[in-house]
Amino acid sequence: MDGIAAGAVTFLRDTLNKSIPLIACFAAGNTNIMQLSQEFSSMVTYTPKERLARALTGKPVDRMPAVSFTQTGTVEQMEAAGAFWPEANDNAETMAKLAEAGHTVVGFEAVRVPFDISAEAEFFGCDIKAGTKEQQPSVSSHCVKDMSDVQRLKNFDITQGRVATICKAIKILADKYGKELPIMASMLGPFSLAQHMNGDDWFMAIMTDEEFATALMDLATEFNIAYAKKMAENGADTMVIIDPTASAMLIGDEYYEKYVVPAHRKIVDAMHEINVPVVIHICGDTTMSLELMESSGVDAISVDQSVDIATAKSKVNKAMIIGNLDPVAVLWKGTPDTVREVSQKAIDAGVDLLAPGCGIVSKTPSVNLQAMVESAKNRKY
Amino acid sequence: MEESEIINGLTNAVVNGKKDQAVELANQALAAGIEPYKAVIEGLAKGMEIMGEKYDCKQAFMPHLLMASNAMYGGMDVLTPHMKLEGGAKRAVLVIGSAEGDVHDIGKNLVKTMMSAMGFEAIDLGKDVPIGKFTEAAIENKADVISVSTLMTSTMDNMEKIVKSFTEKGIRDKVKIIVGGAPITPDYAAEIGADTSKPDAMEAAKWAKEIVKDLPDNRWS
Numbered sequence: 001m002d003g004i005a006a007g008a009v010t011f012l013r014d015t016l017n018k019s020i021p022l023i024a025c026f027a028a029g030n031t032n033i034m035q036l037s038q039e040f041s042s043m044v045t046y047t048p049k050e051r052l053a054r055a056l057t058g059k060p061v062d063r064m065p066a067v068s069f070t071q072t073g074t075v076e077q078m079e080a081a082g083a084f085w086p087e088a089n090d091n092a093e094t095m096a097k098l099a100e101a102g103h104t105v106v107g108f109e110a111v112r113v114p115f116d117i118s119a120e121a122e123f124f125g126c127d128i129k130a131g132t133k134e135q136q137p138s139v140s141s142h143c144v145k146d147m148s149d150v151q152r153l154k155n156f157d158i159t160q161g162r163v164a165t166i167c168k169a170i171k172i173l174a175d176k177y178g179k180e181l182p183i184m185a186s187m188l189g190p191f192s193l194a195q196h197m198n199g200d201d202w203f204m205a206i207m208t209d210e211e212f213a214t215a216l217m218d219l220a221t222e223f224n225i226a227y228a229k230k231m232a233e234n235g236a237d238t239m240v241i242i243d244p245t246a247s248a249m250l251i252g253d254e255y256y257e258k259y260v261v262p263a264h265r266k267i268v269d270a271m272h273e274i275n276v277p278v279v280i281h282i283c284g285d286t287t288m289s290l291e292l293m294e295s296s297g298v299d300a301i302s303v304d305q306s307v308d309i310a311t312a313k314s315k316v317n318k319a320m321i322i323g324n325l326d327p328v329a330v331l332w333k334g335t336p337d338t339v340r341e342v343s344q345k346a347i348d349a350g351v352d353l354l355a356p357g358c359g360i361v362s363k364t365p366s367v368n369l370q371a372m373v374e375s376a377k378n379r380k381y
Numbered sequence: 382m383e384e385s386e387i388i389n390g391l392t393n394a395v396v397n398g399k400k401d402q403a404v405e406l407a408n409q410a411l412a413a414g415i416e417p418y419k420a421v422i423e424g425l426a427k428g429m430e431i432m433g434e435k436y437d438c439k440q441a442f443m444p445h446l447l448m449a450s451n452a453m454y455g456g457m458d459v460l461t462p463h464m465k466l467e468g469g470a471k472r473a474v475l476v477i478g479s480a481e482g483d484v485h486d487i488g489k490n491l492v493k494t495m496m497s498a499m500g501f502e503a504i505d506l507g508k509d510v511p512i513g514k515f516t517e518a519a520i521e522n523k524a525d526v527i528s529v530s531t532l533m534t535s536t537m538d539n540m541e542k543i544v545k546s547f548t549e550k551g552i553r554d555k556v557k558i559i560v561g562g563a564p565i566t567p568d569y570a571a572e573i574g575a576d577t578s579k580p581d582a583m584e585a586a587k588w589a590k591e592i593v594k595d596l597p598d599n600r601w602s
Contacts (some may be wrong), residue, residue, distance in 0.1 A: 060489070113399075129482075129484050129509065132482075134535055135482055135535035135536065136533075136535065137484075137532070138484050138485075138533070139484065140484040140509070187588070200447065200486075200487050200490070202445050203443045203444045203447045203487075204398075204444055204448055204451070206444055207398075207444040207448060230597075249439075249442075250442060250443045251442050251443055252439070252442035252443060252444075255442070256445065285562065288439075327534060327564075328534055328537070328564045328566075328569075329566065329568070332534070359534070361534040362534065362535060
């Protein structure tokens with residue numbers, strides 16, 4: 001489809017979607033027109049790529065997209081695709097293959113990389129504990145002690161290291177699926193990256209050493225922007241910032257507002273300039289801080305299972321709420337029936353996008369993920 | 382300075398996260414002949430307890446807690462070597478670590494801090510601890526409470542293996558086991574045969590302090 005035709009179709013869909021409530025309003029009582037409008041409505045379909053982009057920015061869609069904003073790799077998918085951790089973390093082809101399995105094996109309407117959150121700290125020189133088939137790699141040492149380290153790391157080259165491998169995997173996925181599917185990229189957010197670099201002292205540094213804390217946050221944010229842009233250049237169309245350590249539950253609203261909001265805002269602005277919607281995922285009970293989280297301008301907020309969806313919805317202005325199936329008790333240990341039941345509860349509570357509340361556990365059975373996919377697809381508007 | 386002044390000063394130093402002050406007052410406590418155990422429990426530990434409560438009602442957060450913890454350990458390093466045990470009684474022993482595969486230790490460190498504040502002698506095995514280390518350390522130190530943390534879902538199975546290793550060594554009934562971390566629930570704790578899981582470090586420490594009373598004194602002999 002060429003650009004003009006595609007534009008025309010999008011325009012038509014927009015018009016139809018916008019006119020439906022109008023028709024319904026004017027035609028109250030006239031069943032024929034009502035039926036007609038419903039038929040139009042069900043005729044409007046989108047590619048998964050369009051559907052997610054619209055859903056994330058609050059535009060009407062025919063039904064809920066079925067995606068995961070957090071890591072998707074599982075052992076069953078690895079076996080089906082012949083692409084295993086830990087190779088799938090280091091090799092672009094294997095990474096793309098396993099990401100693809102999220103779509104071809106589970107049925108997610110997107111492909112997403114990477115599967116871990118350690119490439120960013122690794123990039124700056126932190127040691128990594130290697131992952132296994134069932135476990136992601138993780139950061140095991142820290143690389144920033146003081147201001148001199150921040151200075152030393154300022155001239156980074158984004159084309160080096162595993163972050164470049166991830167960009168390469170994005171390119172492979174975008175070449176194959178970019179027209180049809182959302183190409184989702186995730187990265188560790190700046191506050192958590194700073195904590196990985198500085199260790200637990202970071203929590204004290206934000207209280208006691210403003211100059212250093214600001215400098216390290218600036219470095220991390222600058223990296224995040226450069227990396228996110230690189231991922232977008234390679235074809236990523238949806239950006240997920242995973243910033244678990246930034247939880248206001250951990251650091252309090254005061255420090256969240258001071259250090260996290262401005263950093264997230266810079267990343268969001270850079271992404272919005274190139275039309276990439278941004279999702280922020282922070283674990284834990286973030287209920288009280290949702291307004292603050294939204295103030296950075298993110299399009300959507302992904303919440304975990306400790307957040308009440310209806311309450312979360314009432315706290316935000318226009319950000320979409322994503323969540324929040326318990327990855328352990330429901331998706332891993334549960335059955336397809338319990339997944340459907342909990343999914344329905346989240347949908348009834350008004351969740352905008354049904355998704356896991358945190359990274360999918362590698363041992364999660366595909367049938368459970370498929371039950372979530374099915375529940376999302378059944379949510380029609 | 383009067384005894385009560387020093388003791389209150391120690392509490393305040395912890396609450397305000399002032400390590401230097403805690404160290405200085407700990408030295409003054411020794412010079413003034415204050416019972417070191419009293420200075421720890423009624424001074425330093427009380428400050429940590431106050432911070433735990435503030436954390437619970439969201440008046441204090443991780444940064445404040447770590448500053449307080451830092452101050453408490455500063456004071457304890459001065460006082461502990463001088464501590465004589467009341468009536469020859471042995472302090473309750475905690476063996477603590479993050480499960481094998483998990484390199485996170487901030488949660489573990491907080492539990493250790495709160496339990497130390499409750500008077501436990503903490504044997505810290507660190508992070509990414511091989512499964513067998515827990516029973517080894519428990520036997521060697523005649524442990525009372527075992528605390529295992531993980532932040533990662535992928536290492537939850539190792540938690541189960543750790544609990545099993547106590548049964549296999551025939552020492553499961555000699556210790557109380559608490560497991561914790563973001564993905565861990567009381568249901569999971571029960572499922573793997575641990576004694577409990579608590580939502581935060583403060584709750585964990587309160588539980589541990591009570592539960593050791595159920596353990597017979599001579600069970601390790």
